[in-house]
Amino acid sequence: MSSHDNNDDLVDKQVQVQTSVGKKRTETQRSSSDLPSNPRKKLAQSSDIRQYFVPKDDDKESTNGTRNDIGRCELFKAYQETSEQKVSTSGDQDDFQRSVSELIVLSGLPFSFVESEGFRRFCQTVLPMYDDVSQLTVARDIATMYLQEKAFLKVLFSVEIKRVSLTTDIWEAPTTSCSYMVVTAFWIDANWELQKRIISFKPVTDKKGETIARHLIECLDEWGIEKVFTVTVNNAEGNDKALTLFQDAMRLKGANALVKDGDFLRMRCCGDIVNLLVKESMEHVSDSIVAIRNAVKYVQSSSSRLKSFEFRIEMGKVSKCSLSLDCVTEWNSTYLMLVAALKLRVAFEKMLGEDKLYGKYFLEIEEETGKKRVGPPISSTWDEVKRLVGFLRIFFNYTVGSSKSKSAASSNGYSEIATIDSNLIKLSNSVDEEVQKQATSMRGKFEKYWDGLININPLVIVASVFDPRKKMKFASLCFDMLHGKDSLEANHLTSSIRSVMRHLYEEYTMMLNKQSQSDAAATQSNHGGSEQSSDSDGYIRSDYLYKEMIKEMRKEEASKQLDDYLIEKVEPWGLGSDYDVLSWWKRNSSKYPILSELARDVLAIQMSSFAPESAFCTSGRILDPYRSSLTPYITEALICTQQWLQTSLQSEEQLPSLKQMFEELDFQESLDPRKQPEPLVTEV
Template identity: 30%
Template structure:
């Protein structure tokens, strides 16, 4: 063997052939120091990398040579016929000393003590996929792959992989999008029920319009799924015809045009025309249940926003004072320090912090008021210590702020509840809306003019949208075994009186919807030949076929009996005793367990419980604060922007990290820098926020 071979890199253990790397004969040019003798007496050179971790300990009683691990002392027979397979497995997977240090990596030394790292071989393609996922998940620019620091880090870690260019990274992201899209299509195909949609419009700083279409459905394992189907460029005009055509195109692209149950939109009047257009198109192929009776769902979070915003207009003076107080305290480091001194003087916790609101988001206004009221004494102290501070609320105004926070807490919690994506929300609608009604009525009867004026404005808006409860969402609460029909009767009697027509309407539509599922199930399970499937051979046979048509009445009677039998699923369910309302019930687990007993009713529950009552779920794809199309990315092509948004949603799924929360926008005062951020950095604006949502 050539002497230069000692400088070669020792191959990793994963590349060795088990049992074949025993002991090789020493080459002729390296035998000068070897005693002469027979072939059996010649010493053999051990070339396997494992010998850097083992040492020869001699022969045992049977005369077989043994070696032991340098780290743990484990012994193995190491004669030529036994090979090094056992020793290699010991070092890789079994040695407790090495596994304690790093179970995935070990350092070996060759005869010249050169260090080497042993790892599982990875492919360059896998590396590129990881880079693409990193760009998508962490909202990184494509130039990330060309940052000198990143390239230096990768080069230091391994010379096995080569960082790609930004164009290659972009192509890899598009490939990742196609792969993930195929997975989502498979998930939709395997879903046994219908699909509910949410749709909203977004605008970039370049005023380009984008439509976000999201699918909500319960999969075969009874798990609620939320998937962004498209984030596509939407050129003007944004009228009902254009929007409806775009949605129809997307439904056909995903091959779900015949499986739609509902679509949740905001309360813009133009959406009524959009839904009418969409319903007419889908009804051509009879793709909707009950002729689309339950297709349109109004966004409940949007309605709550409208109700609360109307109420806040009545008390704008107090809110303005608190907002200006927070702005004053954070206007400079000197003022911030002075306010901190006032906090210490009145013995309050400075770590609790203040919040600055976003005026178009009332929930951030609530958080601002709630944080400011805690420092009530500190504000008073600041007014005495700083003559330039002019916006401190009076004692009576602070009392009203305290009452207001308690009042708004219900609306804040309800909005958060309605906007969930990990759990069904349709069955949450009726109890919360009913409590909202009672809260407003209680304040209308109050002697406090402050609350009476505010509640009056809010009640007017409440009646506009919620005087009549949504029928499909009333059906949803019936399918909750803690409420059932009794709760609908309880609420309607208090709202509309006993034996109201609204209650009868809900009952009628409940059974009509259930019959749709019974008919569909019967059609799938029973195959009845049509008259055309039996060709006639004579006029007499033709007359028999004609007479057979009369027997359709008999067939229909049998079908009617089947429907009656199947309807008892609903009857039996309604007759069963309600569960305790206070129990923590996973309603999807309930219907999953009862599916064998109530197959058609469970199928209906699957679809009804999929209905999202808030369209803002699509915002979960923009958890980085709406930076998908900021001023630095306005040059992105629409297909690239869609790939980034959709892939991020598909990879993250419904994880907590994917949810945008207002608390992340209205950060703690003590962690904020001065107001030096230009307004243009607020990059992605939901069009509804322009309308005050």
């Protein structure tokens, strides 16, 4: 009970005494003296425990003061227990508010989530002393988390990371007509695990090359990153000029800021090229796709229509399959819808000839377009879609394969590109003239980006060589398949890739030797000076010749690492499992100390500039309306902190599988001495 409650009780008591005498008066008959002045005002500077030590009226009249003192002590004890409970609940409330902020970050929920009625009722159930968490509180907590994680990453970048590969892309915010430029850094850490961090998500006024280059330089300066290997960008017009300006700016940072003076700096986004080809091929048969989409809508619009369709499936004697609508902006869902619809083509054709409601459905006027609904799909419609599915299958398998790789995706990059090219070559020789025409046109556009060493970055092929299952033999087989066995083009590509690898290896040998020499010089200076190879009068000491011999032996040994790696047998190909290239290099890094450093940087290269979850998106990267309405600083804090926290959660030690737990249980039981077999006893 607080002092405020005592005042209220006092007011009620006085009013009751005054109104109990005589007749009850009306509101107009009451005078100002009947009611106490300012009845709701609290006692100034009064503590909650004051009520336990101020004597009450009944205490003054009582003759047993000791009993009253004991009673007040018991009340004070109860007050202390209540206070401790309030403090504990307050701490729980603070933890709960921080948990709400982390939930907002990790799940991407809008800020308005914390002020929804359902969330309020949930909080009041879980935490009775809950006070409303405002959007301002959430924003403050998110900004605090962002700054803490950013400070930790800056320390990590300055200590552990030697060289990074970057990706950059533009996100659109339709709600505010604003664009955001995202920059992501990739590297392989000391434990040979591929790391990814979004290091910038800032608004840009335009998409010109100068703007993109300036944001890249400012981002690297902010994080203290001095060495860059590659930058993966899409095929936007401004990226060519942006990387030229970026290359000039990086040269000013030092000789080791870029590898081979930035000759291999630009990496084309393969995913963007695939999406462009898919989008263009789907636009040619867009009416046929819409017709089949409307047919699927009709079947799924009611249970009676679905039963009628299933009856046609049984009559047509075709196998059932899941039929679902697609998402217009995700071409993989459109591909799966068309594949399922083609399997049920007979049932749809029976619906067209037998179901009158099915035909009337396509005569209706759509509210969105004000035109008659497209369809129904006829024989030519199905033929067009069948040709399209043959092309989409190639790109679908590539995108799925490149998205599911948890290790170094760049090691499979060239094999996937070669697979696309070989399938397009096969379709260009098809007996169907329409398929042949489309495949020839598509292959011409594909080779515009990935043909030879003029348009393709050689590091794409070098990354496949660093896969111990493939090495140089696999690349040579791809050259023979695409250009003909022992052809001039194939032989030229093979010799060119070997030359690129040797030049890269020599440059890394020089860089690492300089680094080891500088480390040795620093160690000697810390121990009181450097060793002299000759006396002051020019006399050469014998240990000088020994040191020169050691240097020559190291050079000879280093030059053999690349040759030894390429000559050795390839690792067996494990089908049905995701081969971990990085684990192999982790085990063999001591065997190839210099080559492994080159492999570490090459295998961190990214073939696409966007995340795997956006690989099938044809509408570009779009910021949702909730985040578009936030300030740029909070938007960047949300995007970056979400990715950083998710990465930290994934890097935690995973729980053992059920099989591993049973194996561990069997092993523990085998150690139980009570279950050990009894020794044989022989009679003497």
